[in-house]
Amino acid sequence: MQEAIVKSKNGIHARPASMIASLANQYSGEIALIKGEKSYNAKSIMSIMSMGLQENDLVKVEAKGDGAEAIELEIQKIINDIQE
Amino acid sequence: MFGLFKKKEEKGSFEKLIPVMAGEVVSIDQVPDAVFSQKMLGDGFAVKPTNGTVVSPVDGTIVQIFPTNHAFGILTDSGLEILVHIGIDTVDLKGEGFKRLVEPDTKVKAGEPIVEVDLAFVGERAKSLITPVVITNKEKVKQMTTHYGANLPVAAEIEIN
Numbered sequence: 171m172q173e174a175i176v177k178s179k180n181g182i183h184a185r186p187a188s189m190i191a192s193l194a195n196q197y198s199g200e201i202a203l204i205k206g207e208k209s210y211n212a213k214s215i216m217s218i219m220s221m222g223l224q225e226n227d228l229v230k231v232e233a234k235g236d237g238a239e240a241i242e243l244e245i246q247k248i249i250n251d252i253q254e
Numbered sequence: 255m256f257g258l259f260k261k262k263e264e265k266g267s268f269e270k271l272i273p274v275m276a277g278e279v280v281s282i283d284q285v286p287d288a289v290f291s292q293k294m295l296g297d298g299f300a301v302k303p304t305n306g307t308v309v310s311p312v313d314g315t316i317v318q319i320f321p322t323n324h325a326f327g328i329l330t331d332s333g334l335e336i337l338v339h340i341g342i343d344t345v346d347l348k349g350e351g352f353k354r355l356v357e358p359d360t361k362v363k364a365g366e367p368i369v370e371v372d373l374a375f376v377g378e379r380a381k382s383l384i385t386p387v388v389i390t391n392k393e394k395v396k397q398m399t400t401h402y403g404a405n406l407p408v409a410a411e412i413e414i415n
Contacts, residue, residue: 180345184325185289215390216327216335220318
């Protein structure tokens with residue numbers, strides 16, 4: 171499990187959601203993004219968009235399977251890095 | 255855990271997508287933003303609007319309306335996820351020129367108004383008014399047929415996997 175903070179002033183809208191989902195889809199196991207108590211599928215653009223993530227929101231990234239930590243760190247980095 | 259996105263098994267079903275706005279339906283390739291024209295979000299079509307009322311393309315449930323009201327997502331009973339993105343670079347307007355008419359989690363019918371856009375206001379400020387409509391879960395699309403032209407009754411027909 172890794173934690174990321176949304177820095178994008180516009181929140182996680184269509185383009186950032188597609189960037190996260192396309193990275194997540196390169197991984198074979200399950201990946202969840204967690205906001206508060208709710209868990210969302212990181213491989214689905216619509217699921218990510220439905221989180222309604224805004225600037226300064228905390229997101230947890232939880233992957234399952236081989237290489238889980240590596241993909242968690244990659245997704246953490248992309249969420250931390252999205253500026254638009 | 256992903257209950258909202260649970261997929262129903264409905265083999266051989268079809269969805270007809272109506273153009274979400276009055277105007278001309280064109281190829282998604284014509285959208286001046288690579289995230290759409292290169293189908294990074296999914297395949298679909300785009301509308302060059304002549305009227306600011308944006309309606310649901312299908313019967314379904316509104317999954318999300320972005321806080322800025324410039325984009326919304328719909329999930330059909332057949333499991334198709336459809337994103338309607340009103341104009342290009344419109345996220346930067348922070349909601350100005352957009353008014354939502356329904357709230358997320360609402361069940362809607364095809365043709366039901368979802369967002370009202372001030373086309374003159376947004377047209378002066380955004381990169382483009384062209385409005386892409388894309389299927390974001392391509393694994394559910396067996397086949398898609400698109401129709402291009404002005405004021406068509408149906409913009410796309412999709413056979414569901």
